[in-house]
Amino acid sequence: MARLPIAESWVVVTGASSGLGRAAALCLAGSYKAKPILVGRRMDRLLDLQSEIELRFGIASEVVSADQSTEEGRSRIAAKIEELDATAALLAAGLTSVGRFDANNISDYHSLIETNVLGFTDLLARIVSIFKLRRSETAILAISSLGAETSLPYQAVYGASKAYMNTLIQALSIELRGTSVSVGAFLPGGIDTAMAAQSDLRWGRMGLMDVDRCAASAVEALLRRRYMTVPGLGNRVAYLASRTLPRSLIGRAASFPYRRPQ
Template structure:
């Protein structure tokens, strides 16, 4: 591939060692950005840096090894970048983790606390520190990884969904606060994606793992929305848009039942099908009806938007 001339701008990406974060880093590299890559897997980041320099002519890749679930990790990253004299033009808060299990009896508090530190505190402080600089320059972009579950209940990953609801709410509030500036904030709201997320969350065999989206597609849609200054984006086609519409119009208990199904281990579903086939068929038909209604509403919403 032909090397591209650098833009002179820099994107800082957390969680860049794999999944959506890695695909986003690739897109920035292809567009000539310098990079600051932050993750615990420093060897992976150095290999990525070599690939970007070779394939895209990336002029500068700074690697920072950091466990972002640690207290004050965000401030430490910010100060390291400042000490190197790097101006961050785009911040991507991609790093995040989940945890599977019943909140009351199965999940571990220390793991949940670490997740809140990473998904909420680090994301918030990095956003605050870099937005302050961006507003002072009147230029910059922030992409925060939310999720479709930021607008739905998510039984068996209750704390994870709550952290993403926080990220989404924070992002949409900042969109309003930043009106009149050249600084934008975008929430990326993907459906389940084919990354190592479920495995790390202790949910490698749940139903959702059979319904995952391509991280390349998710990153591409997120990147385009970020560069267009959109407040949010739900990657993928009409089905994912329908899920978003359903989250706003369907009863919360209905959504909770649907979402819990996606986090149920596949062997449990198979057992229930054998034991309660008529009930399962009734539930399936009910979920299908809700899905069709969501697709219909999403289509109407899209047609109305195009007509405006």
């Protein structure tokens, strides 16, 4: 599929205040001259990123302080997409929860599901509806996780939320054939971000993918309109193993990088 032209076009990036979303916004502006719509909950970080994009690349951007888990936040994001006639969306907003399943507060799971499942689903539906009215080609990439395919002991609810995302995107990619809208999922393994630092990994940052390299792969997947992308050779081997080896074995292997909670 031909690369989506995005130079001088608006591209919405959720979760832009940190991690992969932030790195993707910088990649879009610096490497492709796209104008990012920076969406996140932390206005101070979004404004800092906006200033950095202007200073480093001379590219305009817009800031939207919004919480994906709320109806008001999703309405604000959708309104900005319509206002600026955005042509692509990279959806990186998400929460995690680390530890034994029965040791976490149920309110943490509520917040995670409201953001990663309910909020994501509603926002995606709004964006698809907007993009279907465009005459030009459009693209949506959802940042999922390799853990959605292998299972994630000690991040079980997070992994389950990403499995939901993958199933939804795969179904939509078929439903939207023949339209101007493409959808895809991006399935990284561990990335060197603040979210990974929460995960209490045995070897700290060792083995984690560099966030800028991962973001460049994600943006390329968005522009190529790929329906599923697993970045990195090691991650692709793990994905293939998850397709062929017993699920119980893969689940035990996926638990090994975590320090076992007491």
